Amino acid sequence: xxxxxxxxxxxxxxxxxxxxxxxxxxxxxxxxxxxxxxxxxxxxxxxxxxxxxxxxxxxxxxxxxxxxxxxxxxxxxxxxxxxxxxxxxxxxxxxxxxxxxxxxxxxxxxxxxxxxxxxxxxxxxxxxxxxxxxxxxxxxxxxxxxxxxxxxxxxxxxxxxxxxxxxxxxxxxxxxxxxxxxxxxxxxxxxxxxxxxxxxxxxxxxxxxxxxxxxxxxxxxxxxxxxxxxxxxxxxxx
Amino acid sequence: xxxxxxxxxxxxxxxxxxxxxxxxxxxxxxxxxxxxxxxxxxxxxxxxxxxxxxxxxxxxxxxxxxxxxxxxxxxxxxxxxxxxxxxxxxxxxxxxxxxxxxxxxxxxxxxxxxxxxxxxxxxxxxxxxxxxxxxxxxxxxxxxxxxxxxxxxxxxxxxxxxxxxxxxxxxxxxxxxxxxxxxxxxxxxxxxxxxxx
Numbered sequence: 001x002x003x004x005x006x007x008x009x010x011x012x013x014x015x016x017x018x019x020x021x022x023x024x025x026x027x028x029x030x031x032x033x034x035x036x037x038x039x040x041x042x043x044x045x046x047x048x049x050x051x052x053x054x055x056x057x058x059x060x061x062x063x064x065x066x067x068x069x070x071x072x073x074x075x076x077x078x079x080x081x082x083x084x085x086x087x088x089x090x091x092x093x094x095x096x097x098x099x100x101x102x103x104x105x106x107x108x109x110x111x112x113x114x115x116x117x118x119x120x121x122x123x124x125x126x127x128x129x130x131x132x133x134x135x136x137x138x139x140x141x142x143x144x145x146x147x148x149x150x151x152x153x154x155x156x157x158x159x160x161x162x163x164x165x166x167x168x169x170x171x172x173x174x175x176x177x178x179x180x181x182x183x184x185x186x187x188x189x190x191x192x193x194x195x196x197x198x199x200x201x202x203x204x205x206x207x208x209x210x211x212x213x214x215x216x217x218x219x220x221x222x223x224x225x226x227x228x229x230x231x232x233x234x235x236x237x238x
Numbered sequence: 239x240x241x242x243x244x245x246x247x248x249x250x251x252x253x254x255x256x257x258x259x260x261x262x263x264x265x266x267x268x269x270x271x272x273x274x275x276x277x278x279x280x281x282x283x284x285x286x287x288x289x290x291x292x293x294x295x296x297x298x299x300x301x302x303x304x305x306x307x308x309x310x311x312x313x314x315x316x317x318x319x320x321x322x323x324x325x326x327x328x329x330x331x332x333x334x335x336x337x338x339x340x341x342x343x344x345x346x347x348x349x350x351x352x353x354x355x356x357x358x359x360x361x362x363x364x365x366x367x368x369x370x371x372x373x374x375x376x377x378x379x380x381x382x383x384x385x386x387x388x389x390x391x392x393x394x395x396x397x398x399x400x401x402x403x404x405x406x407x408x409x410x411x412x413x414x415x416x417x418x419x420x421x422x423x424x425x426x427x428x429x430x431x432x433x434x435x
Contacts, residue, residue, distance in 0.1 A: 006419075013418040019396060019411050048422035052390045053321035054368040055375060056285035058277030061297050063278070066272055070265065071299045076306055079265040 009045075016045045039235065078224045134215045134235040136162060145195075145234055149176070149215055156203040160188065162217070163196045165233060173223045174233070176201075180210040184228050187215070253316040260305065272301060275317070277365060279324045279421055285391050296327040317364070370389050374424035382417030420424040 013030040014020040020028065032038045131152050136146030147162030160176060168174065175193065179182035188201040217234035251259075251270065259267030279300055283293035288298070300323045375383055388394040388402075396414070400407045 009419045009422075010415045013415040013422075014411070017414050017418060026333055045418060045422050048425050049373045049390075049418055050318065050321070051367075051421075052375075052386070053282055054278070054364070054371045055280040055324060057386075057392070058368075059281040059284055060363070061280040065274070065294050065297050066269075068298055068303070070268065072302050073265065073268050106269065116368050116389075189271045209257060227433065 009041075012038070012042050012045050015030040015042065016049055016146065036113060074083070102179075103122070132212070134236040136215065136217060137237045138164070139232055139235055142166060147217075147234060149236075151203065151212075153203070156208060157200065158187075159198070159200050160190065160204055161196075161198045162190075162192070162234060165192050165195050165197070165217075167195070168219055171222055172222050172230070175215045175218050175220045175228065177218065178207055178212045179209070179214045179216060179229055180212055182213075186226070189220075189223060257304075257316065266363075268305065271304070271316075274364075275320050276301070278317070279320055282321060282324045283328050284392070287331055288323065292331045295329075296324060296331065300324060300329055301327075329393075370425065374421055377424045378420045380418050382413045382420065385413040386417045386421070389414065 002097040008028075008031060010120055011020065011031070014024060015028055020089040032042075037129075045225040066200070072094075094144075101164050131150060134149040134151075136145075136149065142165065145162065147160065149158055149160050162174075167172065167178065171224040173189050175189050176187040178187045179185075185204070185206060187204060187207065188199065190197045216232055217227070218228045218230045218232050220230040251267075253271070253274075255272075256267045256271050257320070260271060270427045277295060279295045280293055283296040284290065287293050288295070298319055303323065304320070375386075378386070385399055388399055394402075396407060396410045402409070
C-alpha cells in the first residue's frame with residue numbers, strides 16, 4: 001500500500017466517523033470523483049464500524065420483556081384480523097351472488113334482487129359440485145334481517161350477504177360462526193352499512209375438513225370475542 | 239447454527255422465513271426471532287445505556303416495531319437491521335438524558351452490514367461473527383481501540399476523550415481514524431476475502 005492509499009484510507013475513515021475537516025472532505029470528494037470505485041471502500045469501512053455492534057456479550061433480557069412483546073403482538077394481530085380475513089367485493093356482484101344462493105336454494109330473503117344471467121362467475125360458483133348454500137333468517141328482535149352464505153369448498157372461499165341488520169354500538173361487531181359438531185367455530189366478522197353487508201371471505205383452515213351443520217351470526221360486545229357471548233341475530237335455516 | 243445457511247433450511251428456518259411467518263401472525267416465529275436476536279439487542283443496549291430498565295425498553299420497542307412495521311428488513315440483513323435499531327434507540331435514550339452524542343449519533347445511522355445476507359459476515363453465526371470482531375478489535379493499538387469504544391459505547395465526544403487522556407484533539411481524531419482503518423483491515427484479513435465484508 002502506498003502512502004497515498006494510506007492517506008485515502010484515513011480520509012475515508014474520517015468521513016465515516018464524521019470527523020473530517022472541510023478541506024479534507026473536499027479532498028475526498030475530489031478523489032472519489034476521480035476514482036468512483038472508492039465508494040465501495042467507503043461502504044466497507046462503514047460496514048466495519050457497524051460490526052462494533054457485535055462486540056458486547058449477548059445478554060438474555062428478563063422474561064417480562066418477551067411476555068410484553070407477545071402480548072402486544074397478539075393484540076396487534078387480533079386488531080388486524082378483519083383486514084386480512086375479509087375482502088369487500090362489489091355490491092353488484094355480491095348481491096347477485098346472494099340472490100342466486102337464495103333463489104336457487106331457498107327462494108328466501110333476498111328475492112328482491114334479480115339474478116343476472118351475464119354474471120358467469122356467480123353461475124360458475126354455484127355450479128361447482130362442492131358448493132354449499134346457507135340461508136340466514138333473523139331471530140327475535142331481528143326477525144326482519146335475512147341473508148345467505150355461499151361456500152365453495154374446493155376453492156375454500158365463501159360469500160356472505162346480509163340485510164336489515166340493526167346498527168351496532170361502537171365496540172360491537174357482527175360475528176359469523178360455523179356450527180361443527182355442536183360447537184361454534186369462528187368464521188368471520190363483519191360490519192354493516194345501512195343494515196347491509198357483503199363480503200367475500202376465505203374459509204378458515206380449521207373448517208376445511210369440517211362438516212358444518214349450520215351457521216349463526218351474533219352481535220358480539222367486542223371484536224376479539226373468541227367464542228360467542230352476544231345475542232344471535234341470524235341463524236341458518238334448513 | 240447459522241440461520242441463513244441454505245443447507246440448513248430444513249432444520250433451521252431462515253430469518254426471511256421467520257419474518258414472513260411473523261407477518262402471518264405466527265407466535266412461534268416471533269419466539270424464534272426473539273431467541274435469535276433478543277440477547278444481541280439487549281446486550282448492545284445494555285452496553286451503551288448501562289441501565290437495565292432502559293435496555294429492556296429498547297429491546298421491547300425494537301421487537302414490537304418488527305411485528306408492526308410494513309418494511310421488510312429481510313431484504314437486507316435482519317441482524318444489521320436490529321442492531322442499527324438498537325443503537326438508534328439507545329442513542330435516543332441517551333439524548334433524553336442530555337448527553338453529548340455528536341459522534342455516536344452519526345454512527346447510529348450506519349448499518350452494520352449494508353451488503354445484505356449474501357455477505358460473508360452474514361454467513362457465519364453470531365458467536366463466530368462476534369468473536370471475529372473482538373479479535374480484530376484486539377489487534378488494534380490500545381489507545382485507538384479505547385477511543386473507538388469510548389465513542390461507540392460510551393457516547394463520549396472527541397473533546398471529552400482528549401480531556402480525559404490529556405492529549406490534543408487532533409490526536410484523538412487520528413486515533414479514531416487509524417483505529418477504524420485497522421479494524422477494517424483486520425476484519426478483511428480474518429475473513430480471507432479480497433475486500434468484501
